[in-house]
Amino acid sequence: MRPSLLLLLVFLFVACPALVRAQVKALRFGRVIDGRGKVIPNAVVLVNADRIVAVGPEKDVVIPAAAETIDLRAYTAIPGLIDAHTHMTFYWDHTPGSTPWQQLGTLGPAVTVFLAQENARKALETGVTTVRDLGSSDGMDLAMRALINRGAMHGPRMFVAGNGLHISGPPDKAGAAPDPGRCDGVAEVQRAARQQLAAGADWVKMYGSTGSDQDVTGFQTFGYEEMKAAADVAHRAGKRIAIHSYGPDGARDAVRAGANTVEHAIGLDDATLAAMARQGTIYVPTVEHNRYYIAHRAEYGYDSAVVAGLNQYVAKNFETVQRAVKAHVKMAMGSDAVFTGFGENTRELAWFVKAGLSPAQALRTATTTGAEMLGMESSLGALAPGYYADIVAVEGDPLRDIQVVIEHVKWVMKGGQVEVDRTGTSPATPRR
Known part of the structure; x- marks a missing residue:
């Protein structure tokens, strides 16, 4: 993680713990397909408000103590x-x-x-x-x-x-x-x-x-x-x-x-x-x-x-x-x-x-x-820092079977808000 990003998260946690609780979410996935050609096993996607601030292996991403953690390790993340x-x-x-x-x-x-x-x-x-x-x-x-x-x-x-x-x-x-x-x-x-x-x-x-x-x-x-x-x-x-x-x-x-x-x-x-x-x-x-x-x-x-x-x-x-x-x-x-x-x-x-x-x-x-x-290549279509937190959790391997994307969507986040939850594991309230 970049030092500047880590300092920002530390500042948010120390100075504004309520804001961190409200806006920072740590999403844990079995793996992430990032839309840029990488597949990251045992991954964390860190979200602040409506944007992604970090994506990487669980061992490399520092999760602020006050962040809301959502356990989606049974699923694969793909971009919205x-x-x-x-x-x-x-x-x-x-x-x-x-x-x-x-x-x-x-x-x-x-x-x-x-x-x-x-x-x-x-x-x-x-x-x-x-x-x-x-x-x-x-x-x-x-x-x-x-x-x-x-x-x-x-x-x-x-x-x-x-x-x-x-x-x-x-x-x-x-x-x-x-x-x-x-x-x-x-x-x-x-x-x-x-x-x-x-x-x-x-x-x-x-x-x-x-x-x-x-x-x-x-x-x-x-x-x-x-x-x-x-x-x-x-x-x-x-x-x-x-x-x-x-x-x-x-x-x-x-x-x-x-x-x-x-x-x-x-x-x-x-x-x-x-x-x-x-x-x-x-x-x-x-x-x-x-x-x-x-x-x-x-x-x-x-x-x-x-x-x-x-x-x-x-x-x-x-x-x-x-x-x-x-x-x-x-x-x-x-x-x-x-x-x-x-x-x-x-x-x-x-x-x-x-x-x-x-x-x-x-x-x-x-x-x-x-x-x-x-014309939104720097904001949509990938799971990367700076992109909108549009994230979909699917059950199965979409790189082997495209039907996983068509038939097995279990959880959807748009702009940092959970919109669909069929997992029963997310503490966030799905918005209908």
């Missing part, structure tokens, strides 16, 4: 997970006779934000402590981000995109409020992107093709010049852009235009994959998302034709992931969670391993690569 693609405000209350898509937008923003706390809680229970939320309406994602940041709502920290940019569709109904995401042509795209950023969005989201639950066509919508205009607006403001494209054409132009991430795309050609690898464009394939729709077809009311289309898309999506792995394209774990998909946020990791990544590489898609995607 990052879900690169969610829709937190897509909530369904299971009203009989309704389906999730039918109900969307009918509950009103205030009620929806309140009820969507359930989605946030379920995400935390999977070990997801940070999300990039890619599309909402009426400022609901901004509201959830603010409530979580001030501690009034429990959930993953959120990086949000506001209204996604999309081309014109059918005319609005008489008296309907203007759609802030609708735009056509370079000038309108620039206006819409600037408005989202001015409203407080962290990212620009752009729908570069058709494609959703019942429509897997993937026809390109915005052209290259429009995508470039949106990317330039984002980058000049110090922000980033995610471009949705179910098909290869929109994805190709998104990469050319400078998108930071490309969402969903299938059929990416070799030249596009090579460009992504060269430029560091991150691919968020969301294979599991459409499998989720298939598994939940009854609650959505999907017929056999819709299911057949989704199955075909999943197969093509997975084949593209396999090719992306071989091309050394960076990938981030994104669930595209909507409605009842929260609580299944990490199942994408199994697709990555099936496609050729090792469990360790798959884990990095949800930690270090996710942090890089957000």
